Amino acid sequence: MTNKLHLSFEFFAAKTEEGRQKLRITCDKLNQFGPEFYSVTYGAGGSTRETTKDLVLGIHREGYQAAPHLSVGGDSLEDVLRLVQSYKDAGINKLVALRGDLPSGIGGTKQLVHANELVALIREHSGDYFEINVGAYPEIHPEAESYSRDIYWLGEKFRAGADRAITQYFYNADAYFRFIDECAKVGIDQPIVPGIMPLTNYHNLVRFSDNCGAEIPRWLRWQLKERGDNSEDLVKYGLDVVTKLCETLVAGGAPGLHFYTMNQWQNSATLCSNLGLLAK
Numbered sequence: 001m002t003n004k005l006h007l008s009f010e011f012f013a014a015k016t017e018e019g020r021q022k023l024r025i026t027c028d029k030l031n032q033f034g035p036e037f038y039s040v041t042y043g044a045g046g047s048t049r050e051t052t053k054d055l056v057l058g059i060h061r062e063g064y065q066a067a068p069h070l071s072v073g074g075d076s077l078e079d080v081l082r083l084v085q086s087y088k089d090a091g092i093n094k095l096v097a098l099r100g101d102l103p104s105g106i107g108g109t110k111q112l113v114h115a116n117e118l119v120a121l122i123r124e125h126s127g128d129y130f131e132i133n134v135g136a137y138p139e140i141h142p143e144a145e146s147y148s149r150d151i152y153w154l155g156e157k158f159r160a161g162a163d164r165a166i167t168q169y170f171y172n173a174d175a176y177f178r179f180i181d182e183c184a185k186v187g188i189d190q191p192i193v194p195g196i197m198p199l200t201n202y203h204n205l206v207r208f209s210d211n212c213g214a215e216i217p218r219w220l221r222w223q224l225k226e227r228g229d230n231s232e233d234l235v236k237y238g239l240d241v242v243t244k245l246c247e248t249l250v251a252g253g254a255p256g257l258h259f260y261t262m263n264q265w266q267n268s269a270t271l272c273s274n275l276g277l278l279a280k
Contacts, residue, residue, distance in 0.1 A: 006256025034279030067094035142213030169197035199238025202228035
């Protein structure tokens with residue numbers, strides 16, 4: 001496969017020095033694949049705001065491209081703009097703009113509601129400086145009014161100035177391709193990069209997928225359940241399944257791949273090697 005594909009890796013914000021050191025190693029190991037950026041998540045309501053910021057700046061200082069997640073949550077407009085300006089001042093020019101989750105107890109205050117408003121705010125105050133990535137949901141956002149309205153809101157993010165979308169993970173390639181077709185029907189032609197979640201732990205995957213609305217096909221759920229107590233067998237099987245998924249997506253025209261690493265480099269690296277994505 002060609003490495004003209006967009007390639008990126010996602011981390012969550014490590015809160016301990018041991019975790020941060022682990023991520024330094026992960027960045028180094030995955031850099032052989034020439035990713036466009038490493039993104040770092042942002043906790044509900046900005047709960048990891050400073051941790052995310054410190055990690056992003058550290059990745060940037062190491063010479064890697066970093067793309068901090070930025071979500072609305074319960075932050076004030078001033079907080080959002082201050083954070084955006086601090087990234088700009090540091091020379092970071094990529095963001096992942098999401099609505100995010102509200103922290104518990106928030107309500108009745110004036111705040112941004114949709115990610116398109118966040119994108120518009122960033123564009124208003126920073127012009128074209130940032131490359132802005134947003135979220136997309138081939139299997140429909142769990143809070144969506146309908147399939148068509150979910151696509152409408154994705155279009156609103158692009159109309160507000162987003163450059164690219166990155167999807168929630170999925171294991172059914174047809175769901176992605178149908179989603180792309182439906183987006184094209186309403187004039188969305190910006191790149192929509194599939195999110196890829198390696199299969200490493202059955203119980204954690206089921207719990208997380210049920211919470212975020214990502215479907216695990218019935219056949220796959222049963223295969224993983226059978227291997228749930230044999231981690232070596234499950235990982236080996238999962239690597240085969242996800243490699244084939246990635247091959248199908250790229251062969252079908254997907255513009256790239258975004259790996260949800262869970263702060264582990266080994267499985268993402270194996271998948272990239274299987275796909276022949278070593279940097280030239």
